[in-house]
Amino acid sequence: MRAAWSVDAVRAAEEATGDDFTDGALMQRAAKGLADIVRREVAELERRGVTSPRVVVLVGPGNNGGDALYAARDLAVDGIECLALLVADKAHVEGVAAARAAGVDVARYESASHSGPEPEGGGRESAHAIAHADLVVDGILGIGADPGRAATWKALADLIPIQAFVVAVDCPTPGFRADITVTFGEPKTSLMLAPAANGRVEVVDIGIHLPLGEQEAMRLSGTHLAHLWPVPGPRDHKYTRGVVGLATGSDAFPGAAVLGAVAAVTTGAGMVRYVGPRRAEDAVTAAAPEVVHGSGRVQAWVVGSGIDGPSEREHESDRYDSAMAALRSEEPVVIDAGALTWFEPGVRPEGAQTVITPHAGELATLLQSRDIDVERSTVEADPVTWARRAANETGATVLLKGGVTVIASPGKGPVTIENRAPHWLATAGTGDVLAALLGVLLAAGLEPRSAAALAAYTHGRAAHLANPDGPVRALDVAMSLGRVASELVAEQRRVHEERRAGRFPR
Numbered sequence: 001m002r003a004a005w006s007v008d009a010v011r012a013a014e015e016a017t018g019d020d021f022t023d024g025a026l027m028q029r030a031a032k033g034l035a036d037i038v039r040r041e042v043a044e045l046e047r048r049g050v051t052s053p054r055v056v057v058l059v060g061p062g063n064n065g066g067d068a069l070y071a072a073r074d075l076a077v078d079g080i081e082c083l084a085l086l087v088a089d090k091a092h093v094e095g096v097a098a099a100r101a102a103g104v105d106v107a108r109y110e111s112a113s114h115s116g117p118e119p120e121g122g123g124r125e126s127a128h129a130i131a132h133a134d135l136v137v138d139g140i141l142g143i144g145a146d147p148g149r150a151a152t153w154k155a156l157a158d159l160i161p162i163q164a165f166v167v168a169v170d171c172p173t174p175g176f177r178a179d180i181t182v183t184f185g186e187p188k189t190s191l192m193l194a195p196a197a198n199g200r201v202e203v204v205d206i207g208i209h210l211p212l213g214e215q216e217a218m219r220l221s222g223t224h225l226a227h228l229w230p231v232p233g234p235r236d237h238k239y240t241r242g243v244v245g246l247a248t249g250s251d252a253f254p255g256a257a258v259l260g261a262v263a264a265v266t267t268g269a270g271m272v273r274y275v276g277p278r279r280a281e282d283a284v285t286a287a288a289p290e291v292v293h294g295s296g297r298v299q300a301w302v303v304g305s306g307i308d309g310p311s312e313r314e315h316e317s318d319r320y321d322s323a324m325a326a327l328r329s330e331e332p333v334v335i336d337a338g339a340l341t342w343f344e345p346g347v348r349p350e351g352a353q354t355v356i357t358p359h360a361g362e363l364a365t366l367l368q369s370r371d372i373d374v375e376r377s378t379v380e381a382d383p384v385t386w387a388r389r390a391a392n393e394t395g396a397t398v399l400l401k402g403g404v405t406v407i408a409s410p411g412k413g414p415v416t417i418e419n420r421a422p423h424w425l426a427t428a429g430t431g432d433v434l435a436a437l438l439g440v441l442l443a444a445g446l447e448p449r450s451a452a453a454l455a456a457y458t459h460g461r462a463a464h465l466a467n468p469d470g471p472v473r474a475l476d477v478a479m480s481l482g483r484v485a486s487e488l489v490a491e492q493r494r495v496h497e498e499r500r501a502g503r504f505p506r
């Protein structure tokens with residue numbers, strides 16, 4: 001399990017040390033850890049044949065820039081030359097002096113605060129230096145970055161050559177990429193939310209340790225998740241394994257019903273029931289003949305994929321009635337897509353397990369319907385806060401879909417983040433697959449938070465298996481679920497055997 005803490009918690013822990021963290025022991029430890037990592041990467045570049053790698057340190061206005069300047073000093077003392085470019089209108093004064101005294105070439109990046117295509121004077125030289133760097137240290141902004149002003153540095157990021165190795169200090173400046181992010185004290189949640197931009201995260205111990213249990217976010221290990229996968233025993237039959245009911249698809253979107261049905265069957269439901277319009281029923285039968293049609297006993301429902309909520313409600317059709325009956329049932333329910341608009345206070349019985357699977361736009365709409373002023377962009381900017389808010393507002397477990405999945409349950413506990421899925425999953429129909437997979441896990445008896453975490457992880461693995469590092473279609477993701485399940489069960493067995501042999505699993 002990986003844990004991450006909020007910026008506020010890290011700031012509070014810094015203050016509690018009593019250190020002058022704008023220029024004290026913490027910053028010196030941070031700079032030393034950073035310099036050690038840059039030194040190691042310079043040696044690695046040399047080993048690969050880059051002679052005297054050109055190191056450029058980009059220095060921002062705050063303490064992040066201070067870390068970078070002191071690290072440049074430490075590198076210079078060791079004979080590693082670097083150019084420190086001050087990219088903002090102010091810089092850490094003591095850091096600048098210390099770097100200069102150690103022989104670091106400290107210059108101002110003149111064009112940084114000006115708009116216009118051509119850097120002037122020294123700006124041209126420093127643009128040239130960045131464009132020819134072998135290793136860039138991004139010490140522009142750390143946890144003090146104001147996302148509202150993020151675009152300021154994009155032009156600078158664009159100058160960095162694609163082959164240059166980039167080391168980010170604490171967290172990448174918005175718009176920057178990093179091969180390694182050197183973070184201090186404890187990992188911050190923002191690093192889990194942008195895994196592609198961070199590269200590998202290395203944590204430098206600066207003497208700040210935050211209590212486990214007070215983390216803001218966590219990511220469960222593959223081994224942990226594999227152990228959650230339900231495996232049938234000798235006494236099991238289809239009803240004990242779990243029947244999942246799908247109230248999905250419509251005349252307009254029958255494909256959603258097909259994708260969910262195929263996903264549910266492939267995942268290994270004890271039985272899959274389908275209720276929906278005739279056209280969708282026929283398509284489901286053709287794709288998944290195992291599916292049983294019509295209402296009956298289920299252990300969990302999936303409601304809403306491929307349903308246009310507002311227009312179905314308008315017609316007050318049989319279709320709407322059966323979907324609403326599922327929504328009102330005592331069994332666990334996954335509420336997806338169109339049915340999110342039907343999820344009003346009081347619809348679900350008190351205490352019944354509910355998981356909602358909105359993307360940012362749907363979450364904003366749901367909260368607006370409950371008189372909360374929020375936009376899609378607000379949710380996208382801070383998914384952790386808004387997933388939590390929605391969980392507490394609705395009493396449901398929230399699986400907030402996006403490039404990174406955030407899972408929040410009511411209460412104050414940490415959110416679960418799943419950030420390993422390939423972004424190729426951003427394609428029509430994959431949400432229908434995810435909702436059905438989640439329904440199968442709930443029907444098998446997993447509690448909502450575990451089911452949501454396992455579903456998000458399995459979904460990502462299925463996409464990868466379907467076409468590693470390439471585009472995927474939703475049907476192939478659904479068809480890969482069975483093979484991922486067998487890999488997870490194999491992982492369970494491996495750990496079990498290692499335990500029996502008296503070895504700790506890796």
Ligand SMILES: NC(=O)C1=CN([C@@H]2O[C@H](COP(=O)(O)OP(=O)(O)OC[C@H]3O[C@@H](n4cnc5c(N)ncnc54)[C@H](O)[C@@H]3O)[C@@H](O)[C@H]2O)[C@H](O)CC1
Binds near residue numbers: 030067149152169206
């Ligand atoms: N325990 C630790 O984690 C330690 C961390 N250290 C480092 O300190 C930074 C945080 O320092 P802080 O000065 O608070 O923040 P920044 O360096 O990010 O600078 C904020 C500074 O920049 C201005 N600003 C914010 N956004 C923008 C923008 N888009 N454009 C221009 N200017 C912007 C803002 O107004 C401030 O003036 C942490 O990340 C670590 O690297 C310490 O070394 C101690 C231990």
